[in-house]
Amino acid sequence: MTLSFLAILFFSYFASTNHACHQIEKSSLMSFFLTLSSPPLNWTSMTNCCYWEGITCNQDGWVTRLHLPSKGLKGGIHPSLGNLTHLTHLNLSHNSLHCPTSKEIEFFLPLNRLEILDLSYNLLSGELPLSLPSNIQIVDLSTNHFHGVVPSSFFQQARNLTSFNVSNNTFSGPIPSFICPHSSPLIKLLDFSYNKFSGNISRGLGECSTLQVFRAGNNNLSGLLPEDIYNATTLQEIVLPVNLLHGTISDRIVNLTNLAILNLYYNQLSGVLPFHIGKLSKLKLILLHFNYLEGSLPPTLMNCTNLIELHIGDNNLEGDISALNFSKLGQLSKLDLWSNNFTGTIPMSLYSCKYLKAIRLSLNDLEGQIQPEIISLKSLSFLSLSGNKWTNITGAMKILMRCESLVYITFSYSFIGEEIPADDGLVGFDGFKNLRILSLCGCELTGQIPLWFSKLKKLEILNLDLNRFTGSIPSWLGTLPRLFYINLGSNFISGEFPKQLCRLAMLLSDPTAAQVDHNYLELPIFIRLRDNVKALQYNYLFYFPPSIYLYNNSISGNVPTEIGQLRLLHKLDLSFNNFSGSIPDQISNLKDLDALDLSLNHLTGKIPDSLKSLNFLSYLNVSYNDLEGPIPRSTQLQSFNASAFEGNQKLCGAPLPNECGLVNGSDADNKNSQDVDDEHHIPWFFISFVSGFIVGFWGVCGSLILKTAWRYRYFQFLDNVQDRLYVMRIMCMTMMRRRLRT
Known part of the structure; x- marks a missing residue:
């Protein structure tokens, strides 16, 4: 009996697949085939098109499926595909197909049996037709x-439509209304993300009785969240980030008991969080950062026991977070509360969240010391606690060095005025074996760069900007095998530029640089270059430019010629120092260099003509040195503002206003006599004013400025060199210091 049954199945299958396809459909498929410029399809070896790759026919020989995703197809979609009237499944996704004319996209309109249409990830353009197949x-x-x-009207005939995705195009105008219930009553997914939709989100979503996913992020939507959205009780995802939505999140959100993802970050939402948000027990992801929310975290939030990620940074929230009980959030993996007004200290209950991978509490008003219980978080890799009132940096390092999974640590603008723990303070140091980023900028730490840093063999980014470190640059920095970003700016470092620093392996060759960590950061790093500008978001370490920042120190001697070995360097800032000698011609070997700042030094000689070959240079500053001669002529160097070269009285040529033939004789003498009082042409009355300003203003308001600047320039240590908020302080200090030297 079994063998007979199998024989019948086999015969039925053979009979259905052996039926020859119809000539009209074969011709239509060949017309499509011939429009492909590089078809990796073997459609000509067999006469029966039902056997062709990606083709499925029914028992009558009609083509029912055309399934060719990710086949490397290039060329146009021929309208002859509209002749495949029995087609139910059409999938041409993840290719490089385009529409020869704007009307070609309408080829699927005659396909009344079509159930699945997937043309995603192609090069198709044009406008949509007025309707869909029924x-x-x-x-x-x-x-x-x-x-x-x-x-x-696009939805009016589509009574069976369950999923509609037009994300990542350039659609504009309003999001269509009246999708439910009369047009598409069965709709479960609507995705309008990454387009140019504008206006309010129209009412009507509440009538979508089966809607589970609504996404419209990264558009220009404005207005309030539509009140009837809280009637769509089947919703599992609300994803509307990066828009212009304002108003409050209604208490009626608790009606959405199936909600698992609430993503409204980067909008203009205000008001307090719904008090009974804890009723949403299925919530897994809450992303509300970059808004204007206020008030305290509702205690009921701790009832969201399925919560995996909580992101509410950069709001105006407040309250003592140490009073919250996180112990119920057993699934919590990421906690991001940065840039709010929270007080207290790190909640002890947080250490019971054994799956925590990332904690960011930066830019709040927290205080106290790091407690040893943090070691229990075995998976913790990302720890950002900058801009708070922590104390005892030595104790913190002794504890955290035992957190074996830590990849990222930043305590910037904390431990103010303490001494960096030296080697005798960390006896038997053998920690931070996986540390990639260490930032202690703006802490006003004293002492010298400690030797235990040399044991951080996986360190890739080191930021010690804005401290009070003394001594010289340790030569062993050049031996760290993965280091590609160094910021020692605004310290009291002296000595010369060590030649060993020109041997950084990650800046020498592409094969070595390929070893940079490509792992996804547990939390993105945000960089806001200017107020009222959306923050840049970085998710990988390799996104950051290879850089050496040594500005505003007391480093002397020549710029070493060996610097030309750092061929992968993108940013070099040696400004505000005491470098002398000439600009080494070897800098022209740094073909990837896009920012070079040598200003406010004692450099002499000519600007090397070879700098013209730095084709990627977008920022250059050699001002206030003793350079001479003509500025090399090239479209690259002449594109910079004259301020990039000012303060060099013997320098001439475009973009400076003085022509080279005029800088001699009486003209040059007159110019030099005007500025004889100061080597960098800074008037004494200005320095006197600045000195008084710093002593009075900085002494009274320094801590407030520090806090505010850090709040609006998060992760300043990775910021663009020409865009620092601290330039006034740096320049003022440098001016006074140079005046004292003279």
Whole structure:
């Protein structure tokens, strides 16, 4: 009996697949095939198109499925595909297909049996037709170049539509209304993300009785969250980040008992968090950062026992977080509360969250010391506690060095005025074996750069900017095998530029640089270059430019010629120092260099003509040295502002206003006599004013400025050199210091 049954199945399968396809459909498929410029398809070896790759036919020989995702197809979509009237599944996703004309996209309109249409990840363009086939269930047009509006009529005939995705295109106008219930009553997923939609989110979502996912992030949507969205009780995801939405999150959100993802970050939402938000017991992700929320965290939030990630940074929230009981959040993996007004200390209950990988509490009003219980967080890799009132840096390092998974540590603008723990303070140091980033900028730490840093063999980014370190640059920095970013700016470091620093392995060759950590950071690093500008977001370490920042120190001697070995260096800032001698010609070997600052030194001689070859140079400053001769002529160097060269009285040529033929004789003498009082042409009355300003203003308001600057320039240590908030302080200190030397 069993063998007979199998024989019948085999015969039925053979009969259905052996039926020859219809000539009209074969011709239509060949027309499509011939429009492909590089078709890796073997469609000509067999006469029966039902056997062709990606083709499925029914028992009558009609083509029902065309399934060719990720085949490397290039070329146009021929309208002849509209002749495949029995087609139910069409998947041409993840290729490089385009529409020869704007009307070609309408090829699927005659396909009344079509249930699945997936053209995602192609190069298709044009506007959408006015309607969809009546039997369509899934439409995915994401990641193409479609534009125009999505008409509401597009959904009217699609009574069976369950999923509609047009994300990552350039659609504009309003998000279509009246999708439910009369047009598409079965809709479960709507994705309008990454387009140019604008205006308010229209009412009507509450009538989508089966809607589970609503995404419209990264658009220009404005207005309030529609009140009827809280009637869509089947919703599992609300994803509307990076828009212009304002107003409050209604208490009615507790009606959405199936909600697992609430993503509204980077909007203009205000008011307090719903007090009974803890009723949403299925919540896994809360992303509300970069808004204007206020008030305290509702205690009921701790009832969201399935919560995995909580992101509410950069708001105006307040309250004592040490009073919150995190022990119920057994699944919590990421806690991000940075840039608020929280007080207290790190909650002891947080250490019971055994799955925690990332903690960011920076830029609050927390205080106290790091407690040894943090060692119990075995998976903790990201710890950012900058801009708080922590004390006892030696104790903190002794504890944290035992957290074996730590990759990222920043305590910037903390431990103010303490001494960096020296080697005798960390006896038997053998920790931080996986540390990639260490930032202690703006702490006003004293002492010398400690030798135990040399044991951080996986360190890639070191930031010690804005401290009071003395001594010379340790030569062993050049032996750290993965270090590619160093910031020692604004300290009291003296001595010369060590030649060993020119042997940093990660800056020498591409094969070595390929070893930089490509792992995804547990929390993104945000950099806000200016107020009222969206912060840049970095998710990987290798996104950061290889850099050496030594500005505003007392480093002397020549710029070593060996610096030309650092061929992968992107940013070099040696400004505000005592470098002398000429600009080494070997800098022209740094072909990837995009920022070079040698200003406010004692450099002499000519600007090397070879600097013209630095084609990627977007920032240059050699001002206030003793350079002479003509500025090398090239479209690159002449594109910089004259301020990049000012303060060099013997320098001439564009973009400076003085022509080279005029800088001699009486003209040059007159110019030199005007500035004889100061080597860098800074008037005495200005220095007197600045000195008084610093002593009075900085002494009274320094801590407030420090806090505010850090709040609006988060992770300043990775910021652009020409855009520092502390330039006034740096320049003032340098001016006074140089005046004292003379």
